[in-house]
Amino acid sequence: MSETMTLVTSEKGRRTLRPRPAGGAGDAARRTRRVLLYAALIIAAAAMLTPFFWMVMSSLKSANGVFSVPVRWLPEVFVWSNYVDIWQNSGILTWTRNTLVLSVGVTALQVLTGSFAAYGFSRIRFPGRDALFLLYIATIAVPWQSYMIPQFIMLSDWNLANTLWSILLLQTFSAFGVFLMKQFYETIPEELSEAGRLDGLSEYGIWWRIMVPLTVPAIASLSLLTFVNTWNDYLGPLIYLRDPSLWTLQLGLFNFASNQYDPNYGVLFAGLTISVLPIAIVFLLGQRFFVEGIATSGMKG
Structure with missing residues (x-):
C-alpha cells in the first residue's frame, strides 16, 4: 500500500519527500468533517424529498385517510384505483x-x-x-x-x-x-x-x-x-x-x-x-x- 508523502524543508534549504504519519489528529479531523458533511447532506435531501414522498403516499390513500390525525405516512390500504x-x-x-x-x-x-x-x-x-x-x-x-x-x-x-x-x-x-x-x-x-x-x-x-x-x-x-x-x-x-x-x-x-x-x-x-x-x-x-x-x-x- 502506497504511503502519503509530505514535502519537508531542511535547515539548509533542501526539500525532500518523507512519508506522512498515518492516523494523525489531522486525518481524524478530516474524517469527522466528512462524516458531518455527509450527515448534513442526507438530512437536507430527506427534508426536500419528504413532501414528494407524502404526496405519492397520499395518492394511494382513501378520501378520508389523506388528512387523518395523527398523520399516517403509509396508507393502511393502497388504493391504486385513484389513478x-x-x-x-x-x-x-x-x-x-x-x-x-x-x-x-x-x-x-x-x-x-x-x-x-x-x-x-x-x-x-x-x-x-x-x-x-x-x-x-x-x-x-x-x-x-x-x-x-x-x-x-x-x-x-x-x-x-x-x-x-x-x-x-x-x-x-x-x-x-x-x-x-x-x-x-x-x-x-x-x-x-x-x-x-x-x-x-x-x-x-x-x-x-x-x-x-x-x-x-x-x-x-x-x-x-x-x-x-x-x-x-x-x-x-x-x-x-x-x-x-x-x-x-x-x-x-x-x-x-x-x-x-x-x-x-x-x-x-x-x-x-x-x-x-x-x-x-x-x-x-x-x-x-x-x-x-x-x-x-x-x-x-
Whole structure:
C-alpha cells in the first residue's frame, strides 16, 4: 500500500519527500468533517424529498385517510384505483397534451432565440452593443405583474387570447436565456469563429456549425429550466386560457378540486403525482448537462 508523502524543508534549504504519519489528529479531523458533511447532506435531501414522498403516499390513500390525525405516512390500504379515477373522471389527458405542447414549444423557441441573440451580443460588434445588452438584461428585474394587463389587451386586440398561441408568443424571448448563452459563448475562443470566416462561413453558418455544437451543456441547462418553468406555470394559463379544452395540468387540477363539493383528495394527489413525473424524468435525464452548463456559464476561457 502506497504511503502519503509530505514535502519537508531542511535547515539548509533542501526539500525532500518523507512519508506522512498515518492516523494523525489531522486525518481524524478530516474524517469527522466528512462524516458531518455527509450527515448534513442526507438530512437536507430527506427534508426536500419528504413532501414528494407524502404526496405519492397520499395518492394511494382513501378520501378520508389523506388528512387523518395523527398523520399516517403509509396508507393502511393502497388504493391504486385513484389513478384510474383521475384518468377516467377528468380531462387529464387533454391537460397533459396542452401542457406538453406549451412546454416543448416554449422551450424550443427560447433556445432558438436565446442562442441566436446571445451569439450577436458576444461575437458581433456594433455601436451600443454593451448598453443594449445591459438594458435587455435589466428587464429581468421588471415583474411580469406590472405589464401583464397591457399585454393581455394587446393579445386580445390581435384575437390571440384564449388560444395556446398567446402563451407561446409571451414566452418566445427570455432575457435570462440570452444571458446564460452569452456567458457560455464567451468561454469559446474567438479563433474558432475567425477560422470559420476564413473558410467562407457566414455568421449564420458559424453560429449553427461551430457555436451550437460546442454549447450543448448550456442549451441543455436552458432547455431544462424553461421546460420546468413552463410546465409549472399557473398564472399565464389562468389569464389567457378560458376554454376547458385548452387548460393545462395546473389549471385543470385546480378546477377539478374546486368544482367538487366534497373533493376526493386521494384522487387529486394521484393527479398531482402524474403531473410531477415528467419533470422528474426530464431532470434525471438532463442532470449531468444541467450541472455542467451552470458550472461553466460563468467562467471565461
